[in-house]
Amino acid sequence: MSDIVLETRDLTKHYGGVHALEGVNFILRKGEHVAIMGDNGAGKSTFVRQITGVEQRTRGEILFYGRPVNFAGPLEAREAGIETVFQTLALADHLDVADNLFLGREKLRLRLGPFSILDYKGMREATLKALQKTGVKIPNIHNTIERMSGGQRQCVAIARTATFHSRLTIMDEPTAALGVQETAQVENIIRNLKEQGEPLILISHNMRQVFDLVDRIVVFRRGRICANLRKEETDGQEVVAYITGAKTQPEYADAA
Amino acid sequence: MADAAHGLGGLKYDPKKRAKPPELNVFIALVVIVAAFELLGWLLYRDSFLFNTRPNVDAIFNWARLNIIILQVSIVGIIAIGVTQVIISGGIDLSSGSVVGATAMIVMSFAQTAVVNGNPNPKAIFGEWAMDLPVIVPVLVGLGCGLVAGLINGLLIAYTRIPPFIATLGMMVSARGLSKWWSNGNPISFPTESYAAIGKGMMPVVIFVCLAVLFHLILRYTLYGKHTYAIGSNEDAARMSGINVARHKVLIYAIAGMLASVAAIVLSSKNLTAQAGMGVMYELDAIAMSVIGGVSLAGGRGSIVGTVIGALIFGVIISGFTFLKLDAYYQEMVKGAIIVGAVVLDQWRQRRMASRM
Ligand SMILES: Nc1ncnc2c1ncn2[C@@H]1O[C@H](COP(=O)(O)OP(=O)(O)OP(=O)(O)O)[C@@H](O)[C@H]1O
Numbered sequence: 001m002s003d004i005v006l007e008t009r010d011l012t013k014h015y016g017g018v019h020a021l022e023g024v025n026f027i028l029r030k031g032e033h034v035a036i037m038g039d040n041g042a043g044k045s046t047f048v049r050q051i052t053g054v055e056q057r058t059r060g061e062i063l064f065y066g067r068p069v070n071f072a073g074p075l076e077a078r079e080a081g082i083e084t085v086f087q088t089l090a091l092a093d094h095l096d097v098a099d100n101l102f103l104g105r106e107k108l109r110l111r112l113g114p115f116s117i118l119d120y121k122g123m124r125e126a127t128l129k130a131l132q133k134t135g136v137k138i139p140n141i142h143n144t145i146e147r148m149s150g151g152q153r154q155c156v157a158i159a160r161t162a163t164f165h166s167r168l169t170i171m172d173e174p175t176a177a178l179g180v181q182e183t184a185q186v187e188n189i190i191r192n193l194k195e196q197g198e199p200l201i202l203i204s205h206n207m208r209q210v211f212d213l214v215d216r217i218v219v220f221r222r223g224r225i226c227a228n229l230r231k232e233e234t235d236g237q238e239v240v241a242y243i244t245g246a247k248t249q250p251e252y253a254d255a256a
Numbered sequence: 257m258a259d260a261a262h263g264l265g266g267l268k269y270d271p272k273k274r275a276k277p278p279e280l281n282v283f284i285a286l287v288v289i290v291a292a293f294e295l296l297g298w299l300l301y302r303d304s305f306l307f308n309t310r311p312n313v314d315a316i317f318n319w320a321r322l323n324i325i326i327l328q329v330s331i332v333g334i335i336a337i338g339v340t341q342v343i344i345s346g347g348i349d350l351s352s353g354s355v356v357g358a359t360a361m362i363v364m365s366f367a368q369t370a371v372v373n374g375n376p377n378p379k380a381i382f383g384e385w386a387m388d389l390p391v392i393v394p395v396l397v398g399l400g401c402g403l404v405a406g407l408i409n410g411l412l413i414a415y416t417r418i419p420p421f422i423a424t425l426g427m428m429v430s431a432r433g434l435s436k437w438w439s440n441g442n443p444i445s446f447p448t449e450s451y452a453a454i455g456k457g458m459m460p461v462v463i464f465v466c467l468a469v470l471f472h473l474i475l476r477y478t479l480y481g482k483h484t485y486a487i488g489s490n491e492d493a494a495r496m497s498g499i500n501v502a503r504h505k506v507l508i509y510a511i512a513g514m515l516a517s518v519a520a521i522v523l524s525s526k527n528l529t530a531q532a533g534m535g536v537m538y539e540l541d542a543i544a545m546s547v548i549g550g551v552s553l554a555g556g557r558g559s560i561v562g563t564v565i566g567a568l569i570f571g572v573i574i575s576g577f578t579f580l581k582l583d584a585y586y587q588e589m590v591k592g593a594i595i596v597g598a599v600v601l602d603q604w605r606q607r608r609m610a611s612r613m
């Protein structure tokens with residue numbers, strides 16, 4: 001077996017006339033942390049939505065650990081082992097931290113189909129453990145999400161992915177709303193994943209963070225990949241040049 | 257354990273000062289309204305709304321009035337239990353009143369007795385085969401009617417993405433049409449004794465309370481409840497978390513339809529007859545009870561406990577106006593005002609919640 005975790009071939013998504021994603025060939029290897037960068041609207045979140053089954057792609061192939069996959073929905077992606085922090089966070093505002101952490105895969109005390117009885121105690125204890133493990137600070141876990149700051153919400157969404165052991169973690173701008181300390185926490189979570197050898201796709205606009213954390217940077221521009229750079233062989237200025245369109249790698253020349 | 261639960265992060269947190277349950281405010285409103293009628297009663301008629309004033313009766317409270325209030329609201333209250341779940345999930349159900357009408361007509365045709373005072377049943381709908389059936393037959397037929405109506409609502413809403421308002425409005429008109437067509441507008445009467453027992457005396461209250469407790473537990477402690485709140489709170493988040501939103505919505509509307517049909521069974525049994533116009537406007541009363549009880553039309557917020565208190569407030573207001581000897585036209589106008597007032601209150605609550613975020 002090869003060491004490829006995720007591969008997309010000619011992955012394409014059109015929203016009506018909008019070509020949000022066009023012929024993306026992307027590879028992620030075992031234990032690798034890759035950043036996806038690109039301007040607003042470059043198609044980064046769209047790429048994530050195709051992989052995680054939130055939307056159905058227009059064309060192309062997705063291989064997860066060598067097997068072609070067609071996730072009908074995010075639950076299937078999750079069951080296959082893909083944990084995602086979506087840019088929109090995907091939290092239910094009126095529910096509390098534990099409810100959100102376990103939303104869609106609740107711990108149950110008694111299985112009765114849709115009327116299965118919830119194991120509140122088990123979920124609360126696991127939530128506390130998860131929050132402690134990730135160092136996320138929330139004064140009261142019984143608070144509903146709507147009463148939390150933007151950063152705290154983000155922390156909850158991240159704690160959710162970190163709680164469950166995964167075969168691939170995807171984070172779409174996880175630190176966009178976070179303060180200095182919280183950003184550092186999240187970066188620690190990411191380093192932990194690296195130590196445990198869990199692969200990660202990180203979408204971020206923060207150049208310092210990307211250079212601190214990942215092995216490789218893939219740049220998206222107008223729905224196409226325009227550069228694939230090893231961290232050691234590039235620098236911030238060059239990445240910016242790729243993002244803005246001042247430069248394009250020869251092998252992706254048709255992206256321009 | 258409790259310490260660890262709240263010791264995360266730098267902010268000070270006092271676990272004793274938990275947020276008050278929102279139902280408390282609704283309960284206070286109930287007390288205030290009762291007190292207002294009590295006061296008006298003494299001022300205008302030298303009579304008590306709540307307490308017994310008849311010397312020949314040995315009781316502290318005016319039980320006759322209290323019983324009427326509870327009995328009055330329990331049938332619509334059964335519908336409101338279903339409507340509450342629908343609204344919490346971010347939807348609306350305008351069809352419940354008509355579903356009551358249609359179900360009552362159909363159920364009653366299977367609940368008739370063959371012989372009335374020694375003569376054949378003058379209102380017989382079907383032939384001999386449908387007479388004096390065991391009570392389980394009409395009950396199952398009734399639940400089936402509600403289930404079908406609810407499934408149609410749910411499937412339309414979940415899979416064709418018609419707004420719930422439109423889908424259930426269509427059902428409201430169609431089901432009313434069905435109830436008028438069923439017996440060409442003739443009432444259907446003379447049920448069997450066992451069928452008549454379902455809604456006899458205080459039975460509607462017993463059924464209402466049992467269903468309220470059952471669904472309170474379901475909403476609070478089961479997957480069904482958690483997912484209902486999650487969908488109403490943030491449908492996209494629910495979907496991304498892997499909840500099968502479409503299937504869950506079908507289930508919610510199916511349950512709401514079945515609860516409307518339970519109300520139809522109880523009502524037709526209590527009245528010993530079914531008419532094409534049964535249940536007119538019940539949907540609005542049920543929505544009003546829910547909203548008064550703190551269920552937010554924006555979804556994600558509310559509870560069965562709140563709705564039960566909301567139903568009592570509704571009953572107290574209607575009964576209070578009778579007590580103050582206001583005539584029926586005023587009562588209708590006031591009812592309209594209560595419904596609009598409840599929605600205004602909901603909007604105001606939502607704005608206040610938003611400004612606190
Ligand atoms: N549901 C949709 N319907 C139509 N167009 C869409 C839809 N979703 C995204 N788009 C378009 O696709 C393009 C890519 O959007 P996407 O969200 O992937 O950008 P992004 O790279 O994540 O940007 P950002 O850095 O701002 O998050 C944008 O031009 C956007 O307008």
Ligand SMILES: [Mg+2]
Pocket residue numbers: 044045046087172
């Ligand atoms: Mg994005």
